[in-house]
Structures are given as structure tokens and as C-alpha cells.
Amino acid sequence: MATTFNKSAAAGAKKFADWDSRHYRYYKPKGRKATLYEDVTVDVQPDPNRYLLQGWIISFADGIPAYSPTRTRLNCSDWHFYRAPDEEWERPHYQRQSAIVKMIGQAVANARQQKAVSNFDPDWVHILQDHVSASKHAEYGLGTALMSAQRDGMTQMINNSILTNASYKLRYSQDLTLYFADIAPDFSQTFDESAGKEHWLNDPIWQPTRKLVETVLATADHLEQYFAINVLIEPLVLELFRSGFVMQLAALHGDFLTPTVISAAEADYSRNMVNTISLMQILADDEKFSQQNQKVMTEWLRRWWPLATEAAQHLQPIWSLPRVKARGFADAMKNAENHVQQILRQIGVDFEEGGEHS
């Protein structure tokens, strides 16, 4: 017995210097104890300011290294301070995404089994076909922009937050696409699956939104993309549409199913919004760069707020399409603007006249 014990390589089998050093000891946890999320995330992306002894060893032709703070106009005295409030790493990410996929699958299967889709109000079906379906392209565009933005952050914590955000947006755009494809055969009238893209590309209602999305896609500053999407574009345009329109009106038109798909996106956004607020709050409050960062954020607000507002206002005609009316556009828009103000207050950026773009 004794010999087996002596040979053991299990913790505690021998006592010597650091035999019980059982925590990652190269970073400071945010709370009293390190979380699993922190252990698998912090410092995985190295930094010459921390442990990267030899610096980055391959550069672009212009001398910029693999990761560079010059990729965003925001600055930070400690990029490594940020932790994602949603604490997502691979396992919870798959669990959550998978739960959503299963929930939608189950709901659609149930509804189809009960022939629920054929009970949707015909006018409403048109709205789904033309406009809800158009919105999937906007969602896809934002997912694509975020997928690109996750390249550039200065830490793994920042890049993972942007990466999971991209994953959520891209999943949702596919959810909508495949949701319509799945239920299309069940409508009593023909459901034109290509109408959404047609409206996205050509309908004047959607053009300012498309311009907005294309502008964010073409923006090089990854944190400007992250900021513009979660601080302005989501609340003012997409949440406005999802929550201020679809969620309000679907059930009134016999559609209890679409809200299931949409509500997942709402939950996704609330997580991504909290992550964004947390990062931007750190930057707006930075001990060295607070003023500079607030100035940059203010410029971003001046740039994106008018674009987003224009996009939102062009969506207004959609509110008059349903047969049964609920809360109007003005009401929804006011909520959206309040939401932005609330986000800005949490970030701590001073921007009094949200309406100065008018």
C-alpha cells in the first residue's frame, strides 16, 4: 500500500515548495476569488505591457504588430481590467445557444403540429414576409461587423465578448431565415421567402437601415463598431422593431410563434448590452483617458445617432400596416430613445441633447 501511495502523482501525495499552489497566480481576479470564466480567459491574449517579454514578433508591412491599441480611438490605462458581466466562455456559450435552438425548434414543431401557422392573420403574414424577413439581413450585417471587430481588441476578455456577440447575431439571423423556411409551407396563402431580401435591398422603408448597417460594416475602428451597434443601432432600430413592433403586435394577429424566435434575440441583446456598457463605462471613467474617451464617444454619438434615428423613422410606415393597432410608433420610438439615454447614463458619458441631430 505504502509504495502505491509513494508513486502517486495525485495532489497532496508529496509536500514540497508550492505543492499546494493550485490557482493561476499571474492575474488579479475581479472579485475575491477567481471565477472559472476568468481562469480560462484572462491573459490568454498576451500583451507586451504584461508578460510578453520579447514583444510581438511578426508585424504588418507598416510596422503595426499583431495587436495594437491604435486600432481604436479609445484609450485605456489598463485594457485588462474589463471582465464580461455575462462571463461567457465556450461551455456556457454552447449551452445557451443550444438551449435557444432547442426552444425554437420545439416551439415551431408544436405550432406546426397544431396547424397554428394557418391561423395567422393574412395581413400579418404579409408583414412577416416583407418586413420581419427584411430585418434578418440587418441582423446578419451586424453579426458580420462584429465578427470582424473581434479581431482587434487588446484582450481576450474584450474579443470574446465581441465574438460571442457576433455568434448571437449570426445565429439569430439564421433563426429567422430558417424559421420562415420551415413554416412557409404551412401558410394558407403563398409565403414568398425572397420578399424580405427584396424589401431590404429596394424598399425605401429599409434603405436608411441598410445604409446604417453598411456604414457600420465599413467602419474600421472595432470599438466604434461595438459601441455603435449596442449603444445606438440595437435600441434605436432593431430593438425598436423587434420589441416595439413585432412583440407588441404578433399575438394580436394570431401569431404566438414569432415572438418565441424574437424573444431570444431580445435576451441576447440584453446580455450584449450589459457587456458593452461595462466596457464603455470603464473607458469613460478611465483614470488617464476619461476626457479623451468621452470626447470620442460623443463624436460617435453625433455620427451614429442621426443615422440610426433616420433609419428608425423610415420604419414608421410599418406600424400602420397591421389590421389591429397597438402601441404606436411614436410611443415605441420614445421608449427606444429613453433606452439609449439610460445606457448612456450607465456608461457615464455626458451627452445632453440626444435630439441635437434633428
Add this chain to the structure above:
Amino acid sequence: MATPLSKITAQKGISLAEATRRIADLGWLPTYAQQSLKYPTDYKFSKAPKDPMKQVLRSYFPMQEEKDNRVYGALDAGLRGNMFRNVEPRWIEWMKLFLAIIPFPEISAARSMAIEANVVPGHDLRTGYTLQMIDEMRHSTIQMNLKKWYMENYVDPSGFDITEAAFGKCYATTIGRQFGEGFITGDAITATNIYLQVVAETAFTNTLFVAMPSEAASNGDYALPTVFLSVQSDESRHIGNGHSTLMSVLNDPDNHLLLERDIRYAFWQNHAIVDAAIGTIIEYGTKDRRKDKESYAELWQRWIFDDYYRSYLLPLEKYGLKIHHDDVQAAWDRIIKKDYVHYVAQFFSAGWPVNFWRIDPLDERDFEWFEYKYPGWYNKFGAWWENYRALSKPGSTPVVFADTGYVYPHRCWSCLVPCLIREDMVVDEVDGQLYTYCSEQCRWTHKVAFASEYQGRPTPAMGRFSGRRQWEEVYHGWDLADIIQDLGFVRSDGKTLIPQPHLEFDDAQMWTLDHVRGYELRSPLIDLRNMNPEQRQKHIDQYRQGFSVHKI
């Protein structure tokens, strides 16, 4: 009331092919704003790649969740089965190095997908890149979790506990950084499609993620196989992305010159880096000396030579692409005839005081196996390992400073592995500065491939080798004890070293800072640059003649 499961599964949704067609149609060509490419390429695209794998996120997420459940279940089972009572410490020690390196290439691969998706036209393969991006986040965090698990349960957690800090500082992990940075820096297609997908993933992940697990299992480690075989199961997707993108790149004959350059660079550097690290871990980190077990050379022949070179690279010739057969042969010769892996292991063991893991001395069973698999091994390496064992007691001279005949090697400026095959060492000047290389191919990589033009063709997107690439330069003229302290490779008692040249888990047998004081480290490159031309030529000639180690 819920529908019974049987009815739900009986319900027909749209086919996978239809689903992927619709998803690819989510994209459009922007007209309001044009993206200026942040990460450009010198390649041209006349055709968008297709997605041969037809994957969608809604089938991907549940499948991955299921895979994860199996992985985490197996880790729990490993503990219930008291895995660590029987695991070989020699093996787990090398995991301190391997698992310090690998998460960085993984996250780099995730970033790489941003770059690739931006430059590749069309939307068919966008989901493929998206899945790969999320896969790579999976790989990095699942590996970090495995490492934490070793730290919590293995007899000596020291070295695991500083893992990411050690990764940034160690003279060996710098080689892994060359690998990972290669995925995200320089020409977008060179980095993402060729270096990462077409070569690293298609050719070398088998050695990384299949050979390693099987060696782990024969050392009583059942955790690593579960994690890494699960990682490898994602790899076919990435290989598919790579091949599909490559086909679209190949389509334009204008790209062939760059493709030839990049496949050459990527193959050689992957060989130099991956074979150095994985070859050493598999051959020297194991206690399994069954003679019927395949050696690394045998695995290499099967996976790299037969599977990759014959079935993947060679067929590209029919598209008019020039493949460097001589390089594949040269890599093979380095492994089988020129003892590449054995020299790397020798180098790592020479450098043990600046490691952050322990290296177990070899014993007679090891000698016998090496001699059987690599006839003539003992004559070349036996004395070295006898010395290593003899000098493993604290108070001995660290083996690299002992008078054994060993000559500390120059570094290769390109792959960052030292110039271990002495006769192949090359020197050259780039922009008026002198550099050393392990091989002609590595010289070519630095001087010819990573430059602003290639064979008369401007290559503005190509990257550059930069930074303080040579680790030894950082500590030129320092005392060994000061270096170790500066690296932070000291246990929390402030004196006992994290690395040890043995597996004695006993304070009385462990080296402290006092045992390593009084030895000066020098950068061979700085010394070489400071020589006059005659001295230098003489030094190089001598270096190329090699060295022989005598038993002390």
C-alpha cells in the same frame, strides 16, 4: 399541450442543402458604404468559394454542446477513477509547456476568421468561417480549463500556476508565438488560408491532436485524449474551409506565384515548429517504451508524407501549381537522418533552468528504445543524457555550463527554433544586419518571402519579422539566477526553482536560486555580430562542423 417527441421528429423541416442556400442569401453587396480592407491581401479573387459542408448554426450548437458534455463528463470520471494516482509525472510535466503554448494559436485562429471572412468574396462560406471562429474559442477555453484541472489535481502544480505569464517569457514558448502570430499577421490569405488552414490544420493537427492523445493515454492520462480528440473532431470543418478557399484562390492563375511562396513558407515553418515541439513531447515525454509503438518519425511518414503530401499537396500540381517536393524530402530527412527531434530535446534539456516545467532524466529503458527506433542514437546522444542525469542533483553544475563539449546553439531568426542541425546553419544579411538560420528554407523565408516584393511582383500586404525575436538577446550577459528571477520562474518561497532537472518531489532534492548563481548567459548572435569577418567565418565553420559530447 406539448406534442410528443416522436411526432416532432417525424415532422419534416427543410433540407440542409436548402437551409444553407437560404443562409448564404442573407448577404448582399453593399452600395451605400464601401469597406476599406483593414487586413489586405495581395491575392485576387475571381470566384467566391462554395461551402461543401453545408452547416448551419442551429445544428452546430446542440452538436457542440453534446460534445462538451462528453468531455466534462470524462474529466469527472478521471477524478473518480483516481487518474492522478497512476499518471506518469514525466508526461504531465511536459503538459506545462504544451498547454501554455496551445491556447494562443487557438485564439489567433479565431481572430484569423475575421480576416479571412473580410477578404474572401461571397457569403457561401461565411457560416463555415463563423463555425471555425466559435470552434477556436471553444478550443482555447477548453484547453485552459484542462490545464487548470491538471493544476488542481497533479502532485506538482508549479508551472501550471503561472502558465500564461510563462508563455509570454519562456525561451521555448517564443517558438509557439511565431506559430500563432503567423495566423493573424501579414497578408490576409497567406496567414489565414495557407499558413493556418491549408498547412497547420490540414497537415499538422493530426500530430498535435491525435498523436498527443494516444501518447497521453499510454502514460495514464485519460483527460488530454478526451479534450484533444474532441478538439480534433472540429478540425475537419476547418480543413474543409481551407480547401474550399484554396480552390477559389487557385482559380486565378495570377495567384499561383504567391501560392507557391506561401505553401513553401508555411510547410517549412510548420514542420520546423510543430515537429520540434510535438516530436520532443511524444518521444521524450513518455514512459511508454513498447517497441511496437510507432515512433514520431513513423507517424510523420503516415500523416505528413503519405496523407498530406501525397494525397493533398501533390494533386495541386494538376492546377499548374509548383510544389516544393525537395522541401518535403528535406523535412523528412531532418527527422529521420539528421536527428532533428533529438537535437530539440537536447536543447530543451540543456535549457532546463529557464524552463517552467521539469524534465525527467532518461534511463536505460529509454536508451534501449531510442537505440531500437533510431539506430546509432546512443552514440550521438547517450553521453548527453548520462550527463544530464548525473548533473540533476542540486549543487551540480547546470548541464549546459558543464564541460561536456556541448555548444549552445544559435537561434534561427525565422522559425525561432535554434540552428540544431549544425551543418545546415546559414547566415545572411537582411537590410544590412546579420542573421542566423537553421536552414536554407528559413533563410529564404525571412529574406525572400517576408519582403515587399516577390520575384519582381510587389507584395505590399506581406508581413515582416519584427520585435525582439531572439530570446537570448534579452538576457545577454545576465547571471542565470537573475534571469530566472526576472522570468518569475521561482516558487513562492522565493528561492526554489519552478523547473527541476528531475522528478523528485522533495525540497531537499530541489534546486534553488543559490544553485544557479554565477553562470553567465550570452546571446550567440550578438557575439557573432561583434566578431570581425575572419573570426566570424572561423566561428561559422567550426559551428557547422558540430560538436561531440563526452561523458563527464
